[in-house]
Amino acid sequence: MDFLYGQETLSTIEWILRAIIAYFFLLAVAKLLGQRSISQLRLIDFAITLVIGNIIAHPLSDEKLGLEGSIITTIVLVVLYLSGIFMILKFPSLRRLINSSPITIVQNGEILYNGLKKARLSIDVLLEELREEKVDNVKKVALATWEPNGKFSVFLKSEYEPVTHSSLQIKTEPFYYPKIIIKEGKVNFSELKVLNKDEGWVISKLQSLYQTDIRNVLLATLDNKDNLKVFLYK
Template sequence: MNFFQAHETISTMDWVLRAVVAFFIMLITVRVMGLRTISQLRAIDFVIAFMLGNIIAHPLSDQTIGMKGSIISTIVLAFLYVVGIFLTQKWRGLRKVLDSEPVPLINKGEISYSALKKARISIDYLLSELRKEKVEDVRKVALALWETDGTISIFLDPKYQPLTPETYQVMPEPFELPKVIISDGKINYHELDQIKMEESWLIKSLKESHQTVVNQVLLATIDKKNNLQVFLYK
């Protein structure tokens, strides 16, 4: 039995063995390639998504390929995925093999070059991620971790963190999303009823405060203090 070679027909066991071997080959390949390849996904999730997409696509696009192999392979991969998830929850050692530990790229304002090499990312990529978080100075970063899903978690030094009402022990007002009362030049009568306002009030407010009419309004919102925000077509 040689399931590595092409055959016109292969047995069910051959399909099972092919799926198992392909799964572990893909898993090893992804781990060797590094986390940037699979950003936003864990290694095992990436492998399953990639392989299932190919398995299902081939018989749908080629009428000469039967569904038997795809069905068997899909069942085997689903089984391996469930087992893999179960085992990673039970054994921390296996979890480290599949997901690895977060890599500290920056610690107390100092960049770790060895960590950059381990994560296989460049200093330019690291700086771009810092800019996305509005961090212009590396020394402001207390800790930056390269996570198992390929993202970077950034924690600022406490003295550079933005002030919040809690800092001054001030109780802020509860957040409430403004109501959309006009959208694309049309009045949302349901929201008007919710805030207990009349259409005549809205038309009058638009005319007096914004010198406009309803059909010229792209968006109009109102907050809990009855502050009306109007955005016109431009």
């Protein structure tokens, strides 16, 4: 385990072992930090991600720097990060200090220039964000805000909202997500059991509907009304 510490030189195997340990250690750290630090990079999340990346990267490129020190430092930072998250959840005043408030960019179809300046956004970026939300005209927007995590929230004026079943008072059935019963030519027996089906039923359906067998199926799903959807290898 000498390769964990600073050395004058490292052999190829030692470099590989150091990289492998760092890789799995970072995976463990990412798992511990949780999805929040990956999908929503707020101020505290961005800081911890940037610092940990730099700490682990240095020993992977310089044999004179030990990996042990980087691991210890990262563990301390993770503890501080999780403590910070706990404090933010516990004390709202601290939360307001660390997490910025949303910035209003568009209100009642009008672009707020002060909001653009505060968020450091250009008109081009605003229009790009609106296009991603399938909005072709700023005048259709009731409210658009720039969130602390860098995401754009858009609410259309009521007259431009898509028509829904509820707005037309049309009764709908409860949502049911189809179960995956075959994936990449392999049967998911646990899902079949939940659906009260067996492999024989699946084979029979594939033969009668698609004239094929299980190994030719890329994906097959089954809903609560026994509607079978099959995607074959092509």
